[in-house]
Amino acid sequence: MxxxxxxxxxxxxxxxxxxxxxxxxxxxxxxxxxTPAPAPSTAPTTDPDLTPAPGATPVSNEQLEAVREDLDTLYHDAAVATDAYNLAEERTEQQSTQIVGLAREIVEGKARLDKLKERTGAAARAQYRGGGLPDEARLVLSDDPQDFLEGAGRARQGAQATKGLLAEMRRTQQDLEQYARDAAAQWKKLEANREARAKAKKKVKEQIAAAEKLESALQKEERKRLAKLEQQAARRxxxxxxxxxxxxxxxxxxxxxxxxxxxxxxxxxxxxxxxxxxxxxxxxxxxxxxxxxxxxxxxxxxxxxxxxxxxxxxxxxxxxxxxxxxxxxxxxxxxxxxxxxxxxxxxxxxxxxxxxxxxxxxxxxxxxxx
Known part of the structure; x- marks a missing residue:
């Protein structure tokens, strides 16, 4: 350390x-x-730091106490809006990351689907080259029954493989459709949180500006007295x-x-x-x-x-x-x-x-x- x-x-x-x-x-x-403390007293005080300065129209301690309470409210509302902004910001980042991940899944899924289509096409072309004849016809036309049986076995394996390719293609296509739906939903949430973030940002700025305007209306001596009131409230x-x-x-x-x-x-x-x-x-x-x-x-x-x-x-x-x-x-x-x-x-x-x-x-x- x-x-x-x-x-x-x-x-x-x-x-x-x-x-x-x-x-x-x-x-x-x-x-x-x-146990909540009693409300701050607005009774006149003998504290010299809280005694209005002579000359200009004095702002009473009661008035300053009201200003302090108004400032508390404004800054509290600004804090609430800040929390809303921070949460929207955090969720926006999370949704952006999720959308990027979904986009990557879609790209990879399309590439996988293209390969499956290519393999399925190759299997279909091989079947076409075999004439597409049923097994019974090929048995009649075959000179060697043993060759036919071996060929038939290979054909069945090929047919099962093709069936498996088609099933995988369907699953991949379904995955792509789900990814697209998820991405669309995340986009909607992203836009909603962007709007929430913008509204919260506006609220924060409005509340802080109002508080600063309220404080700026006080004279330097009055701001010192206000700070003293704040310290006393915190101490109590x-x-x-x-x-x-x-x-x-x-x-x-x-x-x-x-x-x-x-x-x-x-x-x-x-x-x-x-x-x-x-x-x-x-x-x-x-x-x-x-x-x-x-x-x-x-x-x-x-x-x-x-x-x-x-x-x-x-x-x-x-x-x-x-x-x-x-x-x-x-x-x-x-x-x-x-x-x-x-x-x-x-x-x-x-x-x-x-x-x-x-x-x-x-x-x-x-x-x-x-």
């Missing part, structure tokens, strides 16, 4: 116990499970999760592959989020987790929703470093557990891969790739 990876992993474990985890920027801001959610006692039974160590996955994921800290990206320079949430486990030698589904559907589920109390934490009721976000209540994830557009509290978002469940 390189020194950079070792230091990143060590930092991840140390930071998990520190207050910086509780206030790490870039996390989502909803309440965790098993993480504290509630830790206070639930969920970590009391978590004392398991990572598997060998789990350690490698953690090393990969933590080595990406600081790299920008980009929807649809799976490295090496940018990542979305499931791009990070899927590539981390690929680096560990374990292939897993590309999207957070498919990871939730297909991977083995474990209890939150049984999770260990390297396990994937699935967030939100629609499985729209995923992170990797580091241990000691911390996780690493690619949060959302405008943020970088970072460490955060594992309970800073509502946990749907935990899955274990291997």
């Amino acid at each position: 390189g020194s950079g990876v070792r230091s990143a992993t060590t930092a991840a474990m140390a930071l998990a116990c520190a207050a910086v985890i509780l206030s790490a920027p870039g996390v989502a801001y909803a309440a965790p499970t098993p 959610a993480q504290t509630t999760w830790l206070d639930s006692g969920v970590l009391d039974d978590i004392s398991r160590k990572a598997s060998a592959r789990g350690k490698k996955a953690v090393e990969y994921a933590t080595a990406q800290i600081g790299k920008p989020y980009e929807w649809g990206a799976e490295g090496p320079k940018t990542f979305d949430c499931s791009g990070l987790t899927s590539q981390a486990w690929a680096a560990a030698g374990q292939g897993i589904p590309r999207t957070s929703q498919e990871q939730w559907k297909q991977l083995d589920r474990v209890a939150v109390e049984a999770m260990r470093p390297g396990d994937l934490i699935i967030y939100n009721s629609d499985a729209s976000h995923v992170a990797m557990y580091l241990g000691d209540g911390a996780m690493v994830h690619a949060p959302r557009p405008g943020r970088t891969v970072t460490i955060a509290g594992a309970g800073s978002m509502p946990i749907l469940g935990v899955v274990r790739p291997g």
